[in-house]
Amino acid sequence: xxxxxxxxxxxxxxxxxxxxxxxxxxxxxxxxxxxxxxxxxxxxxxxxxxxxxxxxxxxxxxxxxxxxxxxxxxxxxxxxxxxxxxxxxxxxxxxxxxxxxxxxxxxxxxxxxxxxxxxxxxxxxxxxxxxxxxxxxxxxxxxxxxxxxxxxxxxxxxxxxxxxxxxxxxxxxxxxxxxxxxxxxxxxxxxxxxxxxxxxxxxxxxxxxxxxxxxxxxxxxxxxxxxxxxxxxxxxxxxxxxxxxxxxxxxxxxxxxxxxxxxxxxxxxxxxxxxxxxxxxxxxxxxxxxxxxxxxxxxxxxxxxxxxxxxxxxxxxxxxxxxxxxxxxxxxxxxxxxxxxxxxxxxxxxxxxxxxxxxxxxxxxxxxxxxxxxxxxxxxxxxxxxxxxxxxxxxxxxxxxxxxxxxxxxxxxxxxxxxxxxxxxxxxxxxxxxxxxxxxxxxxxxxxxxxxxxxxxxxxxxxxxxxxxxxxxxxxxxxxxxxxxxxxxxxxxxxxxxxxxxxxxxxxxxxxxxxxxxxxxxxxxxxxxxxxxxxxxxxxxxxxxxxxxxxxxxxxxxxxxxxxxxxxxxxxxxxxxxxxxxxxxxxxxxxxxxxxxxxxxxxxxxxxxxxxxxxxxxxxxxxxxxxxxxxxxxxxxxxxxxxxxxxxxxxxxxxxxxxxxxxxxxxxxxxxxxxxxxxxxxxxxxxxxxxxxxxxxxxxxxxxxxxxxxxxxxxxxxxxxxxxxxxxxxxxxxxxxxxxxxxxxxxxxxxxxxxxxxxxxxxxxxxxxxxxxxxxxxxxxxxxxx
DNA sequence: ACCCAGTCTTACTGCCCGGT
DNA sequence: ACCGGGCAGTAAGACTGGGT
Numbered sequence: 155x156x157x158x159x160x161x162x163x164x165x166x167x168x169x170x171x172x173x174x175x176x177x178x179x180x181x182x183x184x185x186x187x188x189x190x191x192x193x194x195x196x197x198x199x200x201x202x203x204x205x206x207x208x209x210x211x212x213x214x215x216x217x218x219x220x221x222x223x224x225x226x227x228x229x230x231x232x233x234x235x236x237x238x239x240x241x242x243x244x245x246x247x248x249x250x251x252x253x254x255x256x257x258x259x260x261x262x263x264x265x266x267x268x269x270x271x272x273x274x275x276x277x278x279x280x281x282x283x284x285x286x287x288x289x290x291x292x293x294x295x296x297x298x299x300x301x302x303x304x305x306x307x308x309x310x311x312x313x314x315x316x317x318x319x320x321x322x323x324x325x326x327x328x329x330x331x332x333x334x335x336x337x338x339x340x341x342x343x344x345x346x347x348x349x350x351x352x353x354x355x356x357x358x359x360x361x362x363x364x365x366x367x368x369x370x371x372x373x374x375x376x377x378x379x380x381x382x383x384x385x386x387x388x389x390x391x392x393x394x395x396x397x398x399x400x401x402x403x404x405x406x407x408x409x410x411x412x413x414x415x416x417x418x419x420x421x422x423x424x425x426x427x428x429x430x431x432x433x434x435x436x437x438x439x440x441x442x443x444x445x446x447x448x449x450x451x452x453x454x455x456x457x458x459x460x461x462x463x464x465x466x467x468x469x470x471x472x473x474x475x476x477x478x479x480x481x482x483x484x485x486x487x488x489x490x491x492x493x494x495x496x497x498x499x500x501x502x503x504x505x506x507x508x509x510x511x512x513x514x515x516x517x518x519x520x521x522x523x524x525x526x527x528x529x530x531x532x533x534x535x536x537x538x539x540x541x542x543x544x545x546x547x548x549x550x551x552x553x554x555x556x557x558x559x560x561x562x563x564x565x566x567x568x569x570x571x572x573x574x575x576x577x578x579x580x581x582x583x584x585x586x587x588x589x590x591x592x593x594x595x596x597x598x599x600x601x602x603x604x605x606x607x608x609x610x611x612x613x614x615x616x617x618x619x620x621x622x623x624x625x626x627x628x629x630x631x632x633x634x635x636x637x638x639x640x641x642x643x644x645x646x647x648x649x650x651x652x653x654x655x656x657x658x659x660x661x662x663x664x665x666x667x668x669x670x671x672x673x674x675x676x677x678x679x680x681x682x683x684x685x686x687x688x689x690x691x692x693x694x695x696x697x698x699x700x701x702x703x704x705x706x707x708x709x710x711x712x713x714x715x716x717x718x719x720x721x722x723x724x725x726x727x728x729x730x731x732x733x734x735x736x737x738x739x740x741x742x743x744x745x746x747x748x749x750x751x752x753x754x755x756x757x758x759x760x761x762x763x764x765x766x767x768x769x770x771x772x773x774x775x776x777x778x779x780x781x782x783x784x785x786x787x788x789x790x791x792x793x794x795x796x797x798x799x800x801x802x803x804x805x806x807x808x809x810x811x812x813x814x815x816x817x818x819x820x821x822x823x824x825x826x827x828x829x830x831x832x833x834x835x836x837x838x839x840x841x842x843x844x845x846x847x848x849x850x851x852x853x854x855x856x857x858x859x860x861x862x863x864x865x866x867x868x869x870x871x872x873x874x875x876x877x878x879x880x881x882x883x884x885x886x887x888x889x890x891x892x893x894x895x896x897x898x899x900x901x902x903x904x905x906x907x908x909x910x911x912x913x914x915x916x917x918x919x920x921x922x923x924x925x926x927x928x929x930x931x932x933x934x935x936x937x938x939x940x
Numbered sequence: 941a942c943c944c945a946g947t948c949t950t951a952c953t954g955c956c957c958g959g960t
Numbered sequence: 961a962c963c964g965g966g967c968a969g970t971a972a973g974a975c976t977g978g979g980t
Binding site for chain 3: 295314423425524525528628631634
């Protein structure tokens, strides 16, 4: 066919994948003409991309043509790049280049580059020296790129080795000093990256600040070159890709499975929580080292500052990692692998060094190493753990220092500045700085508490305005601090088991969640989260037919439940309740239902009844039930957690969504009702707190019976037995609840009145409602529930 | 001066999760 | 239910050391 129609076909390789473009002869000749032009453009663009940090000339400089040197520079630059191109962070560089050429008092017959190629060693020497004189230090890569670009014109590419030779020569002469600087790798904590820095001969000691400057410069250099490369790739894609044909760049990997497996092994997603746990572990490790004594142990308390000659302690990260318990590793680094006896190893508190090599290699794969390195990187940016200074070494001298990292013992935190400052403080507002001496575990804890407190609850403050917010963005992300998944292996397994047991049908009543949380010493939110996850997983498995699901669920039933199903109790109940359903209200009035019918069938009944009577009719009794359920949850969850898990609530008078809307209407339309409900939440909340405290002290006494006072014990015990925190029959609570219900009734009557004559009065009444709302906000309702 | 293989980093992208 | 931000894995270019 190609021959028949005189077609031309050409292979194109965008994204490393061959595509073939077929041309008619006419179009092909047009295209060829076009490519010639494009090639030309591409060439000049190529040159544009070379306009790196070292060829910057500010437009201001260019406007003053007085200097001969600058003229020369202009001539050189003009071939390659648009004038006035500007790249951040390297303004000095442009100054340096201008200066450099200005000081080059070349004879006039040598000014034009084309007359005399400047790639000679001489010329190179002079350029390097001038650059150094001005800037004190340069990175070798920067220097290379710059010189390369300048010498490119001669059709030859200056080799790296040529530059190395030149630099060595200069160093021998004593005009410069070449050092290697190490920087931590982002993706591999165990290794550092070395890069060359050329210092002016006048630079003496290399201070840590200077090293930081080297590293920053290297980072910026990388970023710049990558940004340029990315832009180039994009442009190429645009030019060559066949329109309409898009090739997927990546192979899809089913990530959720992997993540789920990691979570199942105890992985905690929140980065800062992981960083915290990691740092606490590292601190404890360093604390156990013999050289700890030199820093703290052998001095009198309170005299740390004097004795603390060193602000940090050296340690080997690899050795520390070997001492990390497997359980902690799975929490903070994570692994999707299931190795033999993993749970047993966790339970026994085995460290990574204690597990078989094969398994060790299995869990510490490349990805795990990457995740771990990211954590080290965060600690590095927080200035808690840094790469050992010994890594900074002179060229040619290599050291195999065993201590790879250093633990900072005197970290600090700056409080972020408010975004809006009162005018009076505008000029003399000072940063608040917290300094820590990590001599005791309590101080480490306090460091992390302060950090979380400063940045997570900073509100309107600008996290970028202070350290470490400015260098670690994660520190102010809410999600990084989410501690929902923090639990021990024991707790996790037990929780999984409980949830499996209770929620065979995929739904766990809220009451049970609260109970499980209490028994496992977890927060209700933690239990709810796992419950939700399981629920959604059950919904998401399309491969399971409902029959399979039932079988699966059935197989996990306890004998008691099987028996109950076998004798048909639930079926009978279901039948009876459905038959009797005049309204959903009636169904739920039957007391047995709550206890006996499993959740799923109750919802089935409710759903059915709802379908029949489209709208749920709210009565005083159903409102009462709704309120009780709502208030109970809010009291348990606390003020910070306001999202009510309607789907998990067990004793609702109507389907969860209906309840949700009803509650929203009640709270929104009338401020008085809202105020009264919140008062009630507070009352019950206080009672719940009291209850928890009693529980705790009871537990403590059971653990340490000798400590407790016998008489106190008796009174508390009896107290505890009769203390039913969510008893709505308690006069105080009862009257408050009745008050709410009365308010709802009044509102109903008001509404009826309003609906009657639809006229201007209606609008007035609405206004009244808003007035009420405003008033209610002024009520001393609560500090939390508003 | 150029090539090659290995390593490292960043931009990109799809998915997840929390908030509304 | 939807939206947007954040996270982590991936692709691919840049760099490096060794070699011709």
